[in-house]
Amino acid sequence: DTGVSQDPRHKITKRGQNVTFRCDPISEHNRLYWYRQTLGQGPEFLTYFQNEAQLEKSRLLSDRFSAERPKGSFSTLEIQRTEQGDSAMYLCAGEGESGYTFGSGTRLTVV
Amino acid sequence: GENVEQHPSTLSVQEGDSAVIKCTYSDSASNYFPWYKQELGKRPQLIIDIRSNVGEKKDQRIAVTLNKTAKHFSLHITETQPEDSAVYFCAASWSGGYNKLIFGAGTRLAVHP
Numbered sequence: 001d002t003g004v005s006q007d008p009r010h011k012i013t014k015r016g017q018n019v020t021f022r023c024d025p026i027s028e029h030n031r032l033y034w035y036r037q038t039l040g041q042g043p044e045f046l047t048y049f050q051n052e053a054q055l056e057k058s059r060l061l062s063d064r065f066s067a068e069r070p071k072g073s074f075s076t077l078e079i080q081r082t083e084q085g086d087s088a089m090y091l092c093a094g095e096g097e098s099g100y101t102f103g104s105g106t107r108l109t110v111v
Numbered sequence: 112g113e114n115v116e117q118h119p120s121t122l123s124v125q126e127g128d129s130a131v132i133k134c135t136y137s138d139s140a141s142n143y144f145p146w147y148k149q150e151l152g153k154r155p156q157l158i159i160d161i162r163s164n165v166g167e168k169k170d171q172r173i174a175v176t177l178n179k180t181a182k183h184f185s186l187h188i189t190e191t192q193p194e195d196s197a198v199y200f201c202a203a204s205w206s207g208g209y210n211k212l213i214f215g216a217g218t219r220l221a222v223h224p
Contacts, residue, residue: 042214102154
């Protein structure tokens with residue numbers, strides 16, 4: 001257990017549905033990142049939070065994607081009107097004094 | 112824009128041999144270079160990292176070298192074991208207050224007994 005938990009581990013959804021993922025870092029992680037990883041590729045940066053402030057968003061994050069970290073602790077990533085191209089592993093990472101730690105990810109399959 | 116290229120995409124070695132994976136980066140402001148190991152269905156795990164003020168770092172059978180002039184860095188695994196089989200990712204970041212990691216595409220390493 002790395003201390004960064006993600007829920008759910010797997011999500012299968014029909015195209016057009018909305019989905020929401022949750023990431024719970026440990027308390028020392030004042031920085032939180034979301035990445036997306038497709039099969040056979042490295043993780044791609046999506047967005048970054050410093051405490052509750054979202055300070056950078058990738059161009060990969062279309063207007064169907066929204067992320068929040070309301071109290072500077074857990075974070076959610078919502079995808080509206082899912083498309084088959086959204087199928088991927090969504091990884092959350094927390095960063096604090098002890099370094100950078102990835103969660104186990106949420107694997108999304110859009111059918 | 113920021114880019115990290117990684118080679119080779121696949122690498123097959125015999126147990127006990129050495130394995131070398133190479134990466135190049137485009138942003139000369141990058142100053143942090145971690146390497147991650149990812150087993151099938153699992154999270155990326157940091158195995159070693161290096162900062163730009165150091166040219167080489169070693170941890171048991173794993174070493175990383177950095178050439179800032181040429182903008183490339185390499186992972187060296189000696190005395191490979193079957194449990195080293197996994198996908199390895201290099202990454203680079205410019206720590207302008209935070210670490211947005213730009214990853215390479217990965218190298219699938221297979222160590223044959």
